[in-house]
Amino acid sequence: MTLECAKQKLQQYGQEHLLKYFDTLSETQKEALLQQIEETDFSVLNKIGSNEEESSTGTITPIRALRLQEIHANEDKYRETGLSAIRSGKVGAVLLAGGMGTRLGSDNPKGMYDIGVTKPMYIFERLICNLMDVVRESGEFIHLFVMTSDKNHTATTTFFNEQNFFGYKEDYIHFFKQDMAPAATYDGKIFLEEPYKLATSPNGNGGWFSSLKNAGLLDLIHENGIEWLNVFAVDNVLQRIADPCFIGATITENRSVGAKVVCKNHPDEKVGVMCLKDNHPSIVEYYELTPELRDAVDENGEPAYNFGVILNYLFKESELEDICENTLPLHIVEKKIPYIDDTGTLIKPEEPNGYKFETLILDMIQMMDTCLPFEVERDKEFAPIKNKTGIDSVESARALLTKNGVTL
């Protein structure tokens, strides 16, 4: 993009300040900045101050989940169906590792965090071990797609190489970078993180499918006959991945999406819960749950909104291609965004100082419309690592892993 064109584009969105240091830059830096201005979608800034989020609310009612008892009663049937899908190569897995892991406070990708006690045990390693259980049971390797971001791609791929892919077949692991979105002040001015670089961040966990597509990986999915994608978060070290029983249940119940859920451990637990929104299976985020919904009970006196999602979903791939055509809603989130100030000094704020723009995987659930909530035992499948200590931490995950017989 030429400097003239860049100026025009910036003027259109009131972002002329991004060229503040232009005259001081080297030729390569100038080129990099112009290219970033060309590639950045500034229209997300129009979201600031709009009331779209509020209008997306609807009437919320409880949803029925496939409970543990029913699952146990049908386990053999479900497992056989799931294993048969895996053996015919119809199942792939997608690891969401594009997040910044800010709460854990490590500069490395979250998956590189060592949770071992007597020996190294990296989060990535633990996840591959879990997936290997299914590879051994089914006798079939499962294609694993790993989503990284601009910020952690090189560190992640180098680490997998150094660790010999933790014993997984290298040909079955495919890395792809998540698309980025700009970060702006509360007044909608995009921050600079370097004199020649706009501040950007990964575009949210809903960006995974469009990023997979933009990375050209749909061809590989089609060529290999993959029909189902099990998407999971990097931070739950206890989760079962490509779980044959979950896959079999979703197929048998004729759904195009399944969501693993756990019973909440207390009414205020910070997890999104499954519900029906205007009769469509949806997820209410914990901060949207009103006291009335939180305390509501069903006909048996049980909490009516008690199925917390653990970010482990199974999607029918062909339907995702349809959804991807209808753009997902964009959410605006307050975050701490490092930036350079007027003197060119890098500032790392202690408090949120602006907005990031994200799409969320939970909106895909609502758009797919047939989600099966599938209950799993939380002590066996839910050990998220968000923080260093306390709730959902390295400490709590270690305790749960040990309880499940894992030597750390």
Ligand code: UTP
């Ligand atoms: P979280 O929402 O917990 O975010 O991500 P995070 O980045 O890991 O941690 P904090 O909030 O900065 O402390 C849930 C899952 O979604 C992935 C994360 O890697 C994690 O597996 N994710 C999140 C992405 O892949 N991309 C994103 O843009 C955001």
